[in-house]
Amino acid sequence: MSKTTLDAADLRILDALQRSGRLSNVDLADQVGLSPSPCLRRVRELEEAGYIQGYAAILDRRKLGLGVVGFVEVKINQNAEGDARFREAVEKIPEVVSCFVMTGTMDYLLQVVVPDLDAYAEVSMQRLLQIPGVVDVRSSFVLDVVKHSTSLPLPKMPR
Template sequence: METLDKFDVAILQELQNDGRLTNAELAQRVGLSAAPCWRRVRALEKAGFITGYRAELNREKIGLGVLAFVRLDAERNSGDALDRMEKAIRDIPQIVACHYISGSGTFELQVVAPDLAEFSRFAREVLIHLPNVKDLHTSFSLGEVKSGSALPLSHLSTRSTTTAKAVRT
């Protein structure tokens, strides 16, 4: 599956908006019958365009009122040291996102905790002791403006239209 057509893009958009749609509802929304829609969803999953389905939880409702952004500075930026650091980060559930970043620092983490006291304990007992950590710098979210957003797909519609026109010419 190299290119996406308008039906594939529509399927991706609808599933981002509501991953609980039945196949029949999805098919109706994108203008396909059920069987071809189901085959396309399976193909999108197999090709790696759809990587999973999950419920979005309200972190405050489940008692995780603190969201911290933690920049970790690495002692060494060598392959083995960074690999050990990445593995350790992946294994910690309180770290809900991690990005390898440019500029100062090495990793930018999003960390959740019930309160500031628990975050402080976690930073002192866990984060600072991760392999290869030289230093850490923390900022706290004072309120979310936007989170868990669907990815924009309009560039795919433009590209698939352009590709279709080129094929017809």
């Protein structure tokens, strides 16, 4: 049976796992005020219901030689075939780490992570601009990161 509503204990579990996905079940249970068996059962229910989509390590891009983060606004010809073609092409570009459908003057906002501006130029000119239906591409580059979080703001519930 999958979860359709969340209670305070579920939200405490989600909050703790957002902060540290490597918690053992015993440590998680202790943090959220449950015994280990019910805690594990709840985690499995949250996974099965899709509240928890996976677990990942957060990597330091600079230590990996990825010094440039760009946000790229893309305008495409508006038709179903062009849209599907664009989405399929973007999925195949590993440097595009996020792709959002947008309102406003542009159709998509991409987050691109690359080693340097030469690599960005290659992604932009040789791959993005070569996708059929792409009309315009505008880029902005990150100079400094003030806040970057993978945690979602969860609703507050009384304990």
